[in-house]
Amino acid sequence: MIIMCMTTIKNKVRICPFIYIVCLLLFAACSNEDNAGKDIPSATFSIAPERGQIEGEIQFTNASYGGSGNFTYVWDFGDGTTSTEESPKHVYNEKGIFVVSLTITDSSGRSNLYRKTIEITDKVVEKGDLTLLWTSSTHLAKLVSNSAALSPDEKTVYINSNDHILHSYDVTSGIEKWSFDMTDPSWGAQATGGSNMTPSVDTDGTIYIGTGDGSNGKLFAINPDGNKKWITFNDPTTGFWNKGNAANAKMRSVSPAFDDKYVYCGNGGSTGSMIAVDKTTGNRVSYLTNADGTSGPAGGVYAGPVISKQGMMYIMCTNYGMFGVAKATMAKDDNTFSPWAWRAFDSGLNSGCHASMAIDNEGNVYGMIYTSDLTTTIYSVASDGSVRWTTPIENTGKQDQGGVVIGTDGTVYASLKSQGDMPGGIVALSAGGTIKWQYEISESVSSTPVIDKDGHILFGTERGNFYILDANGTDAIAVLDVAGAIANSESAYASEWAATQGKFWSSPVVDADGTIYVAITNTQDESKSLLVALSSKYVKGLPTTGWPMRAKDAQHTATVK
Known part of the structure; x- marks a missing residue:
């Protein structure tokens, strides 16, 4: 919306110069809002699998954005171990729920922190x-x-x-x-x-x-x-x-x-x-x-x-x-x-x-x-x-x-x-x-x-x-x-x-x-x-003779014919 400020002097209409300047400033401000946050680093990552098991490898994939220049990374896996890789893999040796954090810092020294939990269960045989x-x-x-x-x-x-x-x-x-x-x-x-x-x-x-x-x-x-x-x-x-x-x-x-x-x-x-x-x-x-x-x-x-x-x-x-x-x-x-x-x-x-x-x-x-x-x-x-x-x-x-x-x-x-x-x-x-x-x-x-x-x-x-x-x-x-x-x-x-x-x-x-x-x-x-x-690829069906399961067959007829 454009607002015009006018003054009347001797029946002549004149646009106020200072108002014109203010309007320019407003347009400039709108342009800055469109770029807000693009220079602020935002940390985030994904976990696969989202629920792991003891001795199973977990992939942490960085998905951070924003900031300027290159990031440095500090990962804390919640079990006393850390990493500075961009997208590290990690193995947990005990079960529990762990809070994983990623801190990123851009080349301008600005930092951001993101946390996520992962549950580790007993190792699946x-x-x-x-x-x-x-x-x-x-x-x-x-x-x-x-x-x-x-x-x-x-x-x-x-x-x-x-x-x-x-x-x-x-x-x-x-x-x-x-x-x-x-x-x-x-x-x-x-x-x-x-x-x-x-x-x-x-x-x-x-x-x-x-x-x-x-x-x-x-x-x-x-x-x-x-x-x-x-x-x-x-x-x-x-x-x-x-x-x-x-x-x-x-x-x-x-x-x-x-x-x-x-x-x-x-x-x-x-x-x-x-x-x-x-x-x-x-x-x-x-x-x-x-x-x-x-x-x-x-x-x-x-x-x-x-x-x-x-x-x-x-x-x-x-x-x-x-x-x-x-x-x-x-x-x-x-x-x-x-x-x-x-x-x-x-x-x-x-x-x-x-x-x-x-x-x-x-x-x-x-x-x-x-x-x-x-x-x-x-x-x-x-x-x-x-x-x-x-x-x-x-x-x-x-x-x-x-x-x-x-x-x-x-x-x-x-x-x-x-x-x-x-x-x-x-x-x-x-x-x-x-x-x-x-x-x-x-x-x-x-x-x-x-x-x-x-x-x-x-x-x-x-x-x-x-x-x-x-x-x-x-x-x-x-x-x-x-x-x-x-x-x-x-x-x-x-x-x-x-x-x-x-x-x-x-x-x-x-x-x-x-x-x-x-x-x-x-x-x-x-x-x-x-x-x-x-x-299982090892199991291809049942024999036609013998008594191969409880009550003989899949219908449990319990009868030899």
């Missing part, structure tokens, strides 16, 4: 090719023996956790499709305790899952769209068996098995047993008892059922041993009892073991027990109930879960827990029970391993590390601290994790392409646990 693909888009609760299962088309992965919620995720992204709350009041009295079962998935996509290891246990059939198909609960006639009374079942670390007509599921509680239910209605059609139908298998079911090609079913019942029954005697519609055929290990056991079992093509079953002399022992039992062999593993801790798998050549692999100075790891035995090798680490393996098509052994540990062993058990060709990988990822939950902040009790599942799905517990806040997908 990382070896070989093993990559985090994604984390689930929603949290899980604490995970004990819960393991994921895949839909028949391998486009969806299912997992439940101790909040009694079954989650459905897209396998390519980890985005949740739906969730199913098994404590909804409309299902009856709320299940209590944990929710440790592993889902199994039928050929039509129906998911079978139970919940409630404290009381009011239930078995659900859930359609692929997340809607309830049916529920088996406490009805004296159609629900879990309790000698004619309303049942109060406890659903432990088991997984339902199924055939063309029935679903088979074990339970503990008021009367522990295994029931068969109609796949269409969810109504009980038979139940497992002693010879006169007055009592179920002592202690209730802790592992199984698993089903052989010859039609035998096996369950493990706490420290009361293993029970076998012909599936044909359970597959009936008259809702009467089916007596077990035999019982093994009816004495000499110290405590219950949730370890998953495996079956070979001849119908022999393999598993783990913890004996009264406090020894973790691998066993094999024939289809007639005779004990083929037992092999004690002397130098290892008490194994109360985990499990066994079988390779294509009949090799039996089992998980081991560390205790004190005794190592954990993996042990491999011949089909005859002779120890072939033992891979020892100072970490507990409390989940069931996976054997891939090339014989690699895959497993997670209670320290949150995921391992891929070579087929000979001599070397870990890949190891990843998954909690640390989450912390350094683009996951929306990265800030909730740090190196060594995870625990694997969940067994991995591998799809046909070799992608690994496994749930990890957040040890700092169990309510912020996650399902993750991992990838």
